[in-house]
Amino acid sequence: MNAMEAILTRRSTRNYKPDLVEEEKIEQILDAAIQAPSGGNNQTNHFLVIRNQDVLRKLALMAEKAFSAMEISEDTYASLKHSINLSKRGGYVFYYNAPVLIVVANQRDYGNNIADCACAIENMMIAANALDLGSCWINQLKWLNEEPEIVDYLHELGMEKDERVYGAVIIGYPASDTGLPNRKLMPQKGNKVTYID
Numbered sequence: 001m002n003a004m005e006a007i008l009t010r011r012s013t014r015n016y017k018p019d020l021v022e023e024e025k026i027e028q029i030l031d032a033a034i035q036a037p038s039g040g041n042n043q044t045n046h047f048l049v050i051r052n053q054d055v056l057r058k059l060a061l062m063a064e065k066a067f068s069a070m071e072i073s074e075d076t077y078a079s080l081k082h083s084i085n086l087s088k089r090g091g092y093v094f095y096y097n098a099p100v101l102i103v104v105a106n107q108r109d110y111g112n113n114i115a116d117c118a119c120a121i122e123n124m125m126i127a128a129n130a131l132d133l134g135s136c137w138i139n140q141l142k143w144l145n146e147e148p149e150i151v152d153y154l155h156e157l158g159m160e161k162d163e164r165v166y167g168a169v170i171i172g173y174p175a176s177d178t179g180l181p182n183r184k185l186m187p188q189k190g191n192k193v194t195y196i197d
């Protein structure tokens with residue numbers, strides 16, 4: 001698969017087989033993340049590769065508890081509102097039972113933390129597609145950067161004191177009929193292009 005194909009056919013996967021992802025493929029995906037551009041070439045992304053299912057289940061429960069204690073206001077962003085609503089009424093989903101969650105932390109006081117994280121996550125998702133793996137950005141932990149219990153637990157897992165989470169990605173083999181990611185080309189309804197020739 002060439003680069004354009006891998007980019008254009010990347011779609012989010014939200015249903016996974018429990019199968020582990022081969023070490024070699026995880027390493028290739030991390031290589032793609034580490035080679036991503038960063039503001040000022042800072043290279044301060046910190047990738048926490050979580051494959052321990054007990055840890056994933058604990059994070060999911062902690063996230064659900066934190067969201068269920070949040071109130072919704074008129075300004076609450078739609079996706080955050082969705083997580084709060086589901087956590088209160090049941091049916092909250094965090095990592096879709098994927099075998100791997102790669103959390104991307106970065107320095108809290110660094111102005112390009114989100115941008116650098118986004119470059120790395122997009123590289124990982126494209127690489128995953130090229131390797132016949134599914135992936136999906138998981139933003140839940142970013143909403144919970146001010147929740148002491150969750151931040152403390154992430155510190156226990158290896159996140160540095162001055163770091164916070166700016167995104168995460170799940171990776172695994174899709175539980176689809178073909179076992180391959182859905183690579184449907186989707187007509188895109190948004191985004192705007194202005195040519196100034």
Ligand SMILES: Cc1cc2nc3c(=O)[nH]c(=O)nc-3n(C[C@H](O)[C@H](O)[C@H](O)COP(=O)(O)O)c2cc1C
Pocket residue numbers: 010011012013014136137138139140186
């Ligand atoms: C910043 C960002 C945050 C996202 N957070 C989540 C999330 O928490 N859970 C989820 O299921 N999908 C999440 N997504 C995936 C989007 O819903 C998805 O990319 C979008 O619907 C387009 O579908 P596609 O990825 O299949 O092209 C996120 C995507 C981005 C870029």
